Amino acid sequence: MPESAGTPPPEPESIEGLRDRIAVLEADLQELVYVASHDLTEPLRMVTSYLGLLQRRYGDQLDETAGEFIHYAVDGADRMRALLDDLLRYSRVGGDEPVRSPVDVDEVLGAVLRSLEPALADTGASVEVIGPLPRLDADEVQLGQLLQNLIANAAKFRPPERPNRVTVASVRDQEARAWRLTVADDGIGIDPKHRERIFQVFQRLHAREEFPGTGIGLAVCRRIVERMGGAISVESELGRGSTFHIVLPDVESAAV
Ligand SMILES: Nc1ncnc2c1ncn2[C@@H]1O[C@H](COP(=O)(O)OP(=O)(O)OP(=O)(O)O)[C@@H](O)[C@H]1O
Ligand SMILES: [Mg+2]
Known part of the structure; x- marks a missing residue:
């Protein structure tokens, strides 16, 4: 290839260098998933507990349809909780080195x-x-x-x-x-x-x-x-x- 002016092409990165960079990215991603799922758990708990409160305190004032809507909302929140727990479980596998x-x-x-x-x-x-x-x-x-x-x-x-x-x-x-x-x-x-x-x-x-x-x-x-x-x-x-x-x-x- 003819030589061109401008920035010289980067040195090809060594396998070790690439491996290190992948490890850093993996760790970042790991951290992100952990923090996101962990921090989402708290507001979700709030949603669930207020829905419960609504049901208990005002349940007898609501009509059947409203009760059904609350039921769906609780169901959705429960499912989200299960998904967040799973994400946390998944991210924990990548945490510490396996103990052999x-x-x-x-x-x-x-x-x-x-x-x-x-x-x-x-x-x-x-x-x-x-x-x-x-x-x-x-x-x-x-x-x-x-x-x-x-x-x-x-x-x-x-x-x-x-x-x-x-x-x-x-x-x-x-x-x-x-x-x-x-x-x-x-x-x-x-x-x-x-x-x-x-x-x-x-x-x-x-x-x-x-x-x-x-x-x-x-x-x-x-x-x-x-x-x-x-x-x-x-x-x-x-x-x-x-x-x-x-x-x-x-x-x-x-x-x-
Ligand atoms: N032994 C199997 N026979 C048929 N389909 C399978 C089998 N194992 C997994 N699958 C398919 O692969 C999908 C993913 O499996 P995976 O174990 O990740 O999820 P799951 O069993 O549905 O839920 P979870 O494991 O989180 O309780 C399953 O939903 C199913 O469609
Ligand atoms: Mg399964």
Whole structure:
């Protein structure tokens, strides 16, 4: 290229430089989401409590339609509160560095299944664990959240006529020096065109009336997995169940 006058082109930035800048941007964004959701909680609480007051003090002076309007407003405020709580939950995953220690995935799964007992009983889902699960250097709390979100989904998204069968398994990929965990179900499945979208914050493929939820679970999962240097993906077709794959590289290779 001929040399031109004016500002010389910037030096190409090193990978490390770019990484540092991304880290700073991430931290800023993190802070912003935290502050926004945290600070919105307070005024929202005010809305909810005054609506409650209106209902209690003036309920008998209002006609049926006014009562209905208040009900919708309370419902909206409750939903907003749930969304803000979810945003806070999501932003907290990115907060501190994951605390890694040797974790027995079998044990974590046991605790997760105990806490999911009511949800599993509600949906009628059965969970089968194939083979011994590995010991990993991981953040125990986050690994629990990850399994909990995936198994809750696997139980929830079922056809109306029968419960789902959920399978949790692991395979060692020696060459990649990684563990692959899978959570599979035989439920309603996901159209492959939504494979990426479902991992975004508040993206859902179903109405709340059909399946409850806000759409944060998989976004949290992706965040957790990526912070462990891994990757999460889904293999599915509509009506044919879904298999979520989590690849978690050994700590030495994750650090590179
Ligand atoms: N195992 C699954 N089978 C079919 N669809 C799924 C499955 N898991 C997730 N989905 C689809 O992806 C969407 C996003 O999942 P995600 O877990 O983030 O949200 P949610 O379960 O709807 O709400 P939340 O997890 O916040 O309670 C779901 O609403 C659903 O449409
Ligand atoms: Mg979910």
